Amino acid sequence: MEYSRTDFSYSCSASSRTMSDKLYMTEMVKFDKLKLKKMEMQEKYSLPSKETIEQEKQAGES
Incomplete structure (x- = not known):
């Protein structure tokens, strides 16, 4: 496929x-x-699941 200068x-x-x-x-x-x-x-970086967030909240409350 060839492009002309007018394509850009x-x-x-x-x-x-x-x-x-x-x-x-x-x-x-x-x-x-x-x-x-x-x-x-x-x-590269995935967001934590809802379950993981709940577990961390419960661990922080203890």
């Missing part, structure tokens, strides 16, 4: 774009998201 919006005018902006846009156009690896999302 830019907030600055064409005259204020620097060379690095143009290189960045070129890389965006060439980027192939099909090469990305599939990842499973894992929760």
Whole structure:
């Protein structure tokens, strides 16, 4: 799949774009998201269950 430069919006005018902006846009156009690896999302921090909260409340009252 190929993209044209018009597929991406830019907030600055064409005259204020620097060379690095143009290189960045070129890389965006060439980027192939099909090469990305599939990842499973894992929760780092899970919230305690209702039962755990109740147990901690009861342990704090003792």
